[in-house]
Amino acid sequence: xxxxxxxxxxxxxxxxxxxxxxxxxxxxxxxxxxxxxxxxxxxxxxxxxxxxxxxxxxxxxxxxxxxxxxxxxxxxxxxxxxxxxxxxxxxxxxxxxxxxxxxxxxxxxxxxxxxxxxxxxxxxxxxxxxxxxxxxxxxxx
Amino acid sequence: xxxxxxxxxxxxxxxxxxxxxxxxxxxxxxxxxxxxxxxxxxxxxxxxxxxxxxxxxxxxxxxxxxxxxxxxxxxxxxxxxxxxxxxxxxxxxxxxxxxxxxxxxxxxxxxxxxxxxxxxxxxxxxxxxxxxxxxxxxxxxxxxxxxxxxxxxxxxxxxxxxxxxxxxxxxxxxxxxxxxxxxxxxxxxxxxxxxxxxxxxxxxxxxxxxxxxxxxxxxxxxxxxxxxxxxxxxxxxxxxxxxxxxxxxxxxxxxxxxxxxxxxxxxxxxxxxxxxxxxxxxxxxxxxxxxxxxxxxxxxxxxxx
Numbered sequence: 023x024x025x026x027x028x029x030x031x032x033x034x035x036x037x038x039x040x041x042x043x044x045x046x047x048x049x050x051x052x053x054x055x056x057x058x059x060x061x062x063x064x065x066x067x068x069x070x071x072x073x074x075x076x077x078x079x080x081x082x083x084x085x086x087x088x089x090x091x092x093x094x095x096x097x098x099x100x101x102x103x104x105x106x107x108x109x110x111x112x113x114x115x116x117x118x119x120x121x122x123x124x125x126x127x128x129x130x131x132x133x134x135x136x137x138x139x140x141x142x143x144x145x146x147x148x149x150x151x152x153x154x155x156x157x158x159x160x161x162x163x
Numbered sequence: 164x165x166x167x168x169x170x171x172x173x174x175x176x177x178x179x180x181x182x183x184x185x186x187x188x189x190x191x192x193x194x195x196x197x198x199x200x201x202x203x204x205x206x207x208x209x210x211x212x213x214x215x216x217x218x219x220x221x222x223x224x225x226x227x228x229x230x231x232x233x234x235x236x237x238x239x240x241x242x243x244x245x246x247x248x249x250x251x252x253x254x255x256x257x258x259x260x261x262x263x264x265x266x267x268x269x270x271x272x273x274x275x276x277x278x279x280x281x282x283x284x285x286x287x288x289x290x291x292x293x294x295x296x297x298x299x300x301x302x303x304x305x306x307x308x309x310x311x312x313x314x315x316x317x318x319x320x321x322x323x324x325x326x327x328x329x330x331x332x333x334x335x336x337x338x339x340x341x342x343x344x345x346x347x348x349x350x351x352x353x354x355x356x357x358x359x360x361x362x363x364x365x366x367x368x369x370x371x372x373x374x375x376x377x378x379x380x381x382x383x384x385x386x387x388x389x390x391x392x393x394x395x396x397x398x399x400x401x402x403x404x405x406x407x408x409x410x411x412x413x414x415x416x417x418x419x420x421x422x423x424x425x426x427x428x429x430x431x432x433x434x435x436x437x438x439x440x441x442x443x444x445x446x447x448x449x450x451x452x453x454x455x456x457x458x459x460x461x462x463x464x465x466x467x468x
Contacts, residue, residue, distance in 0.1 A: 048336065061317070065324040066223040067266070068347070069332035084220040085381050087230075088443075091436070111441055115425050118437050129435055135442040136378045137423075159220065163229060163320070 048154040055097035055156050058128040063093045063160035070157040072143070074098070080143045080155050088135040091162040095128035096120075096143045096155065102127040104150035107143040107157075114140075219385035221347050224267035224354035225324070228274040230375055231361055234368035238275040242357040243268040244467045246287040251468075255295055256401045259342045260466045262291040263349025266327050271357065273320055278313045285309055285323065292330055295342060300329040341399065344389045348405070349466060351386055355379060356463045359456040376452065377445035380416040387413060408462045415454045420446035 048071045059065065072080035086092055096107040103125035109118040117139065120126050125146065143155050244264050252258050269284035289301035305326055312318035327346075334343040355376070362372060390406045393399050426440035 049332075052332065061321065064223070064225065064320055065328045066220070067225075067324050067327035067331060067350075068220055068223075069328055069335055070220065071335070082220055083385065085222055085378065085385070086439070087222060087226055087375070087378070090226065111425060112423065113425060115441075117428050117439055117441075118430075123430075123432065123435070126435060129437060132436060132438045134438065134440050136374075136445075137439060137441055137443060138381045161223070161226065163317075 048156060051097050051099065051154050051156045052158075054100050055095050055127070055158055058095040058097075059093065059158055059160050063162060066159045066161065068159070070159070072155050073153065074143075074145050074155050075152040077144070077147070080157075081140060082157070083138065083140050084159070085136065085138050086131070086133045088133050088137075091130055091132045093128055093130050093158075093160050093162075094141070095158045097127055097158075098145050098153060098155045099150040101150075103146075105143050105145055105155060107141060110140045110142070112138045112140075219388050221351055221382055221385055221389070223270075223324070224350045225270040225274065225320070227354040227358055227375065228267075228271040230372065231271075231358065232274050234366060234372050236361045236364065236366040236372070238277055239357065239361055239364070240277070240280065242360050243271065243280075243284075244353065246283045248467060249287050249290060252291065252294075254401075255342065256345065256399070257466075258291045258295050259345035260349035260352075260405075262288060262295065262330070263346040263351070264353040264467060265291065266323075266346070267350040267353035267357075269323055270320075271354075273316055273323065276316055278316075278319070281313070281319065282310070288326070292326075297330050297333050300326050300333060341390075341393045341396075341402070344393070345402065348386055348390060348409075351382065352459065352463055352466060355459055359452075359459055362452070362456075373447060373452065374445050376455065377419045377421070377447035378443070380419050380421065383409065383413055383416055405462070405465060408458075408465060412455065412458045412462060415451060415458060419451060420444075422446075 052069070052071070070082060072078075074080055094107070094109075096105045098104045105127070106119070106121045106125065108116060108120070109131070111117055118129065118131070120129060123129065141157065143157060145152065145155065244261070246265070248261075252261050265284050265287045269281060269288060272278075272280045272284055285301075285306070289306065292301050305322060309319065309322050312322065330346065331343055334340070334346070358372060358376060362369060362376070387406060387409050390402065390409070393402050394406050395403055422444040424442050424444075426442065428437050428439050428441075430437040
């Protein structure tokens, strides 16, 4: 019983310290990623981050409004091109894959009509260690 | 997925996790804000993790204000939540939701260039952010920059959206995802409220705005899923009531017809831009619009009063 408690306690301490470290890491990545968001774009006011290990894929769903141009930036680490990101429509048709664009950390999207999409992001093996992946979404007025 | 089933599944997952924690002797008496429930990974997709513990993002209320202005609708101050209600918001639940409400109102005011009203909404947002212990997002420097740029709408938008993004970031970094969800929900309800009520007035491009209301079907689904991890949390009974009201509202959205047609995107590599050519056609009847409007007005009353 004491052994179980000790292991549990050690796990909790490890998780808390990992979480604090991860939070600080995410802030650093966010600040580095901001450089892709120029004055022409307005932030959607939300913060998206995920802690990715090995081959994990971060996935999020969003609605993009027709007649709007969006900029999506996806970053991990301090350098560019560490992540692959793909956009799918609701029927899983691939709409965009940044690996076809030299792993560009950001890209602009002009939506002709309103669409529900899924965005997936994955750290490229060997490019960056496991860690915080940050995504930023902004739009043109 | 059917929402009731989704809620049940989440509660069931939570029960399994709770049982696991109990069996391994790791339970404690620390008050749970429900944030742990979000870490459940979908085992059907082995390597997929949710972003921030939540799988969904809600479009900015600002985009709706931009659409309203571009559609020729006049500025309607009477539809916004008055800042004099601020002292009445005494719980974290009310403060968080109305931080979202005032944020949507502030965005609307700036888009319409009504800067004389902007400062009041900024101050109200600052007060609520401070009250829910979000430090730094609305600091003295931001307030000074805002006042200095009163004649420049673009700068005001940039300053105000960065403050709301900083708020969201602070809340998520501190595992306060329930509060973050409430701020986002407040903003969504408020922007849909003024959209539906502006539709009762005359302006040139009503059809585009009606279509935007119909397009909220998926966004409402996302809002509900954002709040689901906190459903039936005994410390958040008001949030459970709000989620129930949103579920009721979803019933009125359910029958809206949406026809999706895939069209291959086109990419301009030199300018790093892809045009997404697929289309979504929305069919919403007057009856559906009226029912949505009636229920949404009730939900907004729950939030602001």
